[in-house]
Amino acid sequence: MPMSPYVRSLRNRIGHDLLLLPGVTAVIRNGDRFLLARQRDTGRWSLIGGGVEPGETPQEAVVREVHEEIGVRPVVRRIVGAYGGKPLVSTYPNGDQIAAVTVAFECVLPSNDFTLEAAELIETGWLTREQVNHAERHEWIDNVLDDAAR
Structure with a gap:
Protein backbone atom coordinates (compact mmCIF):
# COMPACT_ATOMS: atom_id res chain seq x y z
CA MET A 1 0.00 0.00 0.00
CA PRO A 2 1.54 3.35 -0.96
CA MET A 3 2.39 5.68 1.90
CA SER A 4 0.84 9.14 1.91
CA PRO A 5 3.13 12.16 2.30
CA TYR A 6 1.53 12.78 5.71
CA VAL A 7 2.28 9.28 7.00
CA ARG A 8 5.77 9.42 5.48
CA SER A 9 6.46 12.63 7.45
CA LEU A 10 5.33 10.91 10.66
CA ARG A 11 7.43 7.83 9.90
CA ASN A 12 10.48 10.07 9.42
CA ARG A 13 10.02 11.16 13.03
CA ILE A 14 8.89 7.96 14.76
CA GLY A 15 10.48 5.24 12.67
CA HIS A 16 8.70 1.88 12.78
CA ASP A 17 6.88 2.55 16.09
CA LEU A 18 3.14 1.94 16.34
CA LEU A 19 1.07 4.57 14.56
CA LEU A 20 -2.70 4.92 15.04
CA LEU A 21 -4.27 5.64 11.65
CA PRO A 22 -7.83 6.64 10.72
CA GLY A 23 -9.25 4.77 7.77
CA VAL A 24 -12.34 4.13 5.70
CA THR A 25 -13.82 0.99 4.21
CA ALA A 26 -16.34 0.67 1.38
CA VAL A 27 -19.02 -2.00 1.55
CA ILE A 28 -20.23 -2.38 -2.04
CA ARG A 29 -22.94 -4.92 -2.85
CA ASN A 30 -24.52 -6.32 -5.94
CA GLY A 31 -27.46 -8.40 -4.75
CA ASP A 32 -26.04 -11.05 -2.42
CA ARG A 33 -22.42 -10.46 -3.50
CA PHE A 34 -19.84 -8.08 -2.03
CA LEU A 35 -17.02 -6.41 -3.93
CA LEU A 36 -13.67 -7.47 -2.50
CA ALA A 37 -10.12 -6.87 -3.66
CA ARG A 38 -7.10 -9.12 -3.25
CA GLN A 39 -4.11 -7.21 -1.91
CA ARG A 40 -0.67 -7.59 -3.45
CA ASP A 41 1.28 -7.33 -0.17
CA THR A 42 -0.57 -10.14 1.63
CA GLY A 43 -2.46 -11.99 -1.10
CA ARG A 44 -5.54 -11.75 1.11
CA TRP A 45 -9.00 -10.53 0.19
CA SER A 46 -10.43 -7.43 1.85
CA LEU A 47 -12.88 -4.63 1.30
CA ILE A 48 -11.75 -1.56 -0.62
CA GLY A 49 -10.53 1.26 1.57
CA GLY A 50 -7.60 3.21 2.88
CA GLY A 51 -6.47 6.13 4.98
CA VAL A 52 -8.12 9.45 5.69
CA GLU A 53 -5.88 12.34 4.65
CA PRO A 54 -5.54 15.55 6.70
CA GLY A 55 -8.42 17.94 5.98
CA GLU A 65 -10.16 5.49 -2.17
CA VAL A 66 -12.74 3.66 -4.29
CA HIS A 67 -11.95 5.95 -7.23
CA GLU A 68 -8.20 5.38 -6.83
CA GLU A 69 -8.61 1.62 -6.64
CA ILE A 70 -11.28 0.86 -9.27
CA GLY A 71 -11.72 4.11 -11.20
CA VAL A 72 -15.33 4.96 -10.27
CA ARG A 73 -16.81 7.34 -7.73
CA PRO A 74 -19.36 5.62 -5.48
CA VAL A 75 -22.44 7.11 -3.88
CA VAL A 76 -22.11 6.91 -0.08
CA ARG A 77 -25.35 5.68 1.49
CA ARG A 78 -24.80 5.15 5.22
CA ILE A 79 -22.33 4.28 7.93
CA VAL A 80 -22.20 0.54 8.59
CA GLY A 81 -20.00 0.81 11.68
CA ALA A 82 -16.62 1.68 13.16
CA TYR A 83 -13.93 -0.95 13.72
CA GLY A 84 -10.57 -1.17 15.44
CA GLY A 85 -8.70 -3.04 18.14
CA LYS A 86 -6.41 -6.06 17.85
CA PRO A 87 -7.82 -7.34 14.53
CA LEU A 88 -6.67 -4.09 12.88
CA VAL A 89 -3.16 -4.00 14.35
CA SER A 90 -0.47 -5.12 11.92
CA THR A 91 3.17 -4.89 11.01
CA TYR A 92 4.19 -4.31 7.40
CA PRO A 93 7.11 -6.25 5.88
CA ASN A 94 9.36 -3.18 6.34
CA GLY A 95 8.67 -3.22 10.11
CA ASP A 96 6.18 -0.32 10.23
CA GLN A 97 3.54 -0.98 12.89
CA ILE A 98 0.01 0.35 12.58
CA ALA A 99 -3.26 0.23 14.46
CA ALA A 100 -6.12 1.22 12.21
CA VAL A 101 -9.52 2.52 13.17
CA THR A 102 -11.84 2.42 10.19
CA VAL A 103 -15.34 3.67 9.47
CA ALA A 104 -17.19 1.39 7.06
CA PHE A 105 -19.63 2.98 4.63
CA GLU A 106 -22.27 1.29 2.51
CA CYS A 107 -21.58 2.53 -1.01
CA VAL A 108 -23.27 2.07 -4.37
CA LEU A 109 -21.46 2.15 -7.68
CA PRO A 110 -23.01 4.13 -10.53
CA SER A 111 -22.02 1.22 -12.77
CA ASN A 112 -20.59 -2.24 -12.17
CA ASP A 113 -18.31 -1.58 -15.13
CA PHE A 114 -14.91 -0.70 -13.66
CA THR A 115 -11.25 -1.53 -14.03
CA LEU A 116 -8.56 -2.25 -11.48
CA GLU A 117 -6.57 0.97 -11.06
CA ALA A 118 -4.40 0.42 -7.98
CA ALA A 119 -1.02 -1.27 -8.22
CA GLU A 120 -1.40 -2.56 -4.66
CA LEU A 121 -4.30 -4.80 -5.74
CA ASP A 146 -22.25 -9.12 9.16
CA ASP A 147 -23.12 -5.56 10.23
CA ALA A 148 -23.84 -4.55 6.63
CA ALA A 149 -26.30 -7.43 6.26
CA ARG A 150 -28.38 -6.19 9.20
Missing part, protein backbone atom coordinates in the same frame (compact mmCIF):
# COMPACT_ATOMS: atom_id res chain seq x y z
CA GLU A 56 -10.53 15.20 4.37
CA THR A 57 -13.87 13.99 5.72
CA PRO A 58 -14.33 10.22 6.03
CA GLN A 59 -17.00 10.37 3.30
CA GLU A 60 -14.59 12.18 0.96
CA ALA A 61 -11.89 9.64 1.80
CA VAL A 62 -14.02 6.60 0.95
CA VAL A 63 -15.04 8.15 -2.39
CA ARG A 64 -11.38 8.95 -3.17
CA ILE A 122 -4.07 -8.06 -7.69
CA GLU A 123 -7.72 -8.52 -8.57
CA THR A 124 -11.29 -7.76 -7.57
CA GLY A 125 -14.21 -10.12 -7.26
CA TRP A 126 -17.88 -10.22 -6.38
CA LEU A 127 -18.14 -12.80 -3.59
CA THR A 128 -21.14 -14.14 -1.73
CA ARG A 129 -20.92 -14.24 2.04
CA GLU A 130 -20.34 -18.00 1.82
CA GLN A 131 -17.47 -17.50 -0.65
CA VAL A 132 -15.95 -14.88 1.64
CA ASN A 133 -16.05 -17.41 4.49
CA HIS A 134 -13.82 -19.76 2.45
CA ALA A 135 -11.47 -17.10 1.04
CA GLU A 136 -8.10 -16.18 2.48
CA ARG A 137 -9.10 -12.82 3.90
CA HIS A 138 -8.52 -10.24 6.54
CA GLU A 139 -10.86 -11.69 9.14
CA TRP A 140 -11.93 -8.33 10.57
CA ILE A 141 -14.05 -7.83 7.44
CA ASP A 142 -16.39 -10.59 8.69
CA ASN A 143 -17.73 -8.19 11.34
CA VAL A 144 -18.20 -5.47 8.73
CA LEU A 145 -20.07 -7.76 6.33
Whole structure:
Protein backbone atom coordinates (compact mmCIF):
# COMPACT_ATOMS: atom_id res chain seq x y z
CA MET A 1 0.00 0.00 0.00
CA PRO A 2 1.54 3.35 -0.96
CA MET A 3 2.39 5.68 1.90
CA SER A 4 0.84 9.14 1.91
CA PRO A 5 3.13 12.16 2.30
CA TYR A 6 1.53 12.78 5.71
CA VAL A 7 2.28 9.28 7.00
CA ARG A 8 5.77 9.42 5.48
CA SER A 9 6.46 12.63 7.45
CA LEU A 10 5.33 10.91 10.66
CA ARG A 11 7.43 7.83 9.90
CA ASN A 12 10.48 10.07 9.42
CA ARG A 13 10.02 11.16 13.03
CA ILE A 14 8.89 7.96 14.76
CA GLY A 15 10.48 5.24 12.67
CA HIS A 16 8.70 1.88 12.78
CA ASP A 17 6.88 2.55 16.09
CA LEU A 18 3.14 1.94 16.34
CA LEU A 19 1.07 4.57 14.56
CA LEU A 20 -2.70 4.92 15.04
CA LEU A 21 -4.27 5.64 11.65
CA PRO A 22 -7.83 6.64 10.72
CA GLY A 23 -9.25 4.77 7.77
CA VAL A 24 -12.34 4.13 5.70
CA THR A 25 -13.82 0.99 4.21
CA ALA A 26 -16.34 0.67 1.38
CA VAL A 27 -19.02 -2.00 1.55
CA ILE A 28 -20.23 -2.38 -2.04
CA ARG A 29 -22.94 -4.92 -2.85
CA ASN A 30 -24.52 -6.32 -5.94
CA GLY A 31 -27.46 -8.40 -4.75
CA ASP A 32 -26.04 -11.05 -2.42
CA ARG A 33 -22.42 -10.46 -3.50
CA PHE A 34 -19.84 -8.08 -2.03
CA LEU A 35 -17.02 -6.41 -3.93
CA LEU A 36 -13.67 -7.47 -2.50
CA ALA A 37 -10.12 -6.87 -3.66
CA ARG A 38 -7.10 -9.12 -3.25
CA GLN A 39 -4.11 -7.21 -1.91
CA ARG A 40 -0.67 -7.59 -3.45
CA ASP A 41 1.28 -7.33 -0.17
CA THR A 42 -0.57 -10.14 1.63
CA GLY A 43 -2.46 -11.99 -1.10
CA ARG A 44 -5.54 -11.75 1.11
CA TRP A 45 -9.00 -10.53 0.19
CA SER A 46 -10.43 -7.43 1.85
CA LEU A 47 -12.88 -4.63 1.30
CA ILE A 48 -11.75 -1.56 -0.62
CA GLY A 49 -10.53 1.26 1.57
CA GLY A 50 -7.60 3.21 2.88
CA GLY A 51 -6.47 6.13 4.98
CA VAL A 52 -8.12 9.45 5.69
CA GLU A 53 -5.88 12.34 4.65
CA PRO A 54 -5.54 15.55 6.70
CA GLY A 55 -8.42 17.94 5.98
CA GLU A 56 -10.53 15.20 4.37
CA THR A 57 -13.87 13.99 5.72
CA PRO A 58 -14.33 10.22 6.03
CA GLN A 59 -17.00 10.37 3.30
CA GLU A 60 -14.59 12.18 0.96
CA ALA A 61 -11.89 9.64 1.80
CA VAL A 62 -14.02 6.60 0.95
CA VAL A 63 -15.04 8.15 -2.39
CA ARG A 64 -11.38 8.95 -3.17
CA GLU A 65 -10.16 5.49 -2.17
CA VAL A 66 -12.74 3.66 -4.29
CA HIS A 67 -11.95 5.95 -7.23
CA GLU A 68 -8.20 5.38 -6.83
CA GLU A 69 -8.61 1.62 -6.64
CA ILE A 70 -11.28 0.86 -9.27
CA GLY A 71 -11.72 4.11 -11.20
CA VAL A 72 -15.33 4.96 -10.27
CA ARG A 73 -16.81 7.34 -7.73
CA PRO A 74 -19.36 5.62 -5.48
CA VAL A 75 -22.44 7.11 -3.88
CA VAL A 76 -22.11 6.91 -0.08
CA ARG A 77 -25.35 5.68 1.49
CA ARG A 78 -24.80 5.15 5.22
CA ILE A 79 -22.33 4.28 7.93
CA VAL A 80 -22.20 0.54 8.59
CA GLY A 81 -20.00 0.81 11.68
CA ALA A 82 -16.62 1.68 13.16
CA TYR A 83 -13.93 -0.95 13.72
CA GLY A 84 -10.57 -1.17 15.44
CA GLY A 85 -8.70 -3.04 18.14
CA LYS A 86 -6.41 -6.06 17.85
CA PRO A 87 -7.82 -7.34 14.53
CA LEU A 88 -6.67 -4.09 12.88
CA VAL A 89 -3.16 -4.00 14.35
CA SER A 90 -0.47 -5.12 11.92
CA THR A 91 3.17 -4.89 11.01
CA TYR A 92 4.19 -4.31 7.40
CA PRO A 93 7.11 -6.25 5.88
CA ASN A 94 9.36 -3.18 6.34
CA GLY A 95 8.67 -3.22 10.11
CA ASP A 96 6.18 -0.32 10.23
CA GLN A 97 3.54 -0.98 12.89
CA ILE A 98 0.01 0.35 12.58
CA ALA A 99 -3.26 0.23 14.46
CA ALA A 100 -6.12 1.22 12.21
CA VAL A 101 -9.52 2.52 13.17
CA THR A 102 -11.84 2.42 10.19
CA VAL A 103 -15.34 3.67 9.47
CA ALA A 104 -17.19 1.39 7.06
CA PHE A 105 -19.63 2.98 4.63
CA GLU A 106 -22.27 1.29 2.51
CA CYS A 107 -21.58 2.53 -1.01
CA VAL A 108 -23.27 2.07 -4.37
CA LEU A 109 -21.46 2.15 -7.68
CA PRO A 110 -23.01 4.13 -10.53
CA SER A 111 -22.02 1.22 -12.77
CA ASN A 112 -20.59 -2.24 -12.17
CA ASP A 113 -18.31 -1.58 -15.13
CA PHE A 114 -14.91 -0.70 -13.66
CA THR A 115 -11.25 -1.53 -14.03
CA LEU A 116 -8.56 -2.25 -11.48
CA GLU A 117 -6.57 0.97 -11.06
CA ALA A 118 -4.40 0.42 -7.98
CA ALA A 119 -1.02 -1.27 -8.22
CA GLU A 120 -1.40 -2.56 -4.66
CA LEU A 121 -4.30 -4.80 -5.74
CA ILE A 122 -4.07 -8.06 -7.69
CA GLU A 123 -7.72 -8.52 -8.57
CA THR A 124 -11.29 -7.76 -7.57
CA GLY A 125 -14.21 -10.12 -7.26
CA TRP A 126 -17.88 -10.22 -6.38
CA LEU A 127 -18.14 -12.80 -3.59
CA THR A 128 -21.14 -14.14 -1.73
CA ARG A 129 -20.92 -14.24 2.04
CA GLU A 130 -20.34 -18.00 1.82
CA GLN A 131 -17.47 -17.50 -0.65
CA VAL A 132 -15.95 -14.88 1.64
CA ASN A 133 -16.05 -17.41 4.49
CA HIS A 134 -13.82 -19.76 2.45
CA ALA A 135 -11.47 -17.10 1.04
CA GLU A 136 -8.10 -16.18 2.48
CA ARG A 137 -9.10 -12.82 3.90
CA HIS A 138 -8.52 -10.24 6.54
CA GLU A 139 -10.86 -11.69 9.14
CA TRP A 140 -11.93 -8.33 10.57
CA ILE A 141 -14.05 -7.83 7.44
CA ASP A 142 -16.39 -10.59 8.69
CA ASN A 143 -17.73 -8.19 11.34
CA VAL A 144 -18.20 -5.47 8.73
CA LEU A 145 -20.07 -7.76 6.33
CA ASP A 146 -22.25 -9.12 9.16
CA ASP A 147 -23.12 -5.56 10.23
CA ALA A 148 -23.84 -4.55 6.63
CA ALA A 149 -26.30 -7.43 6.26
CA ARG A 150 -28.38 -6.19 9.20
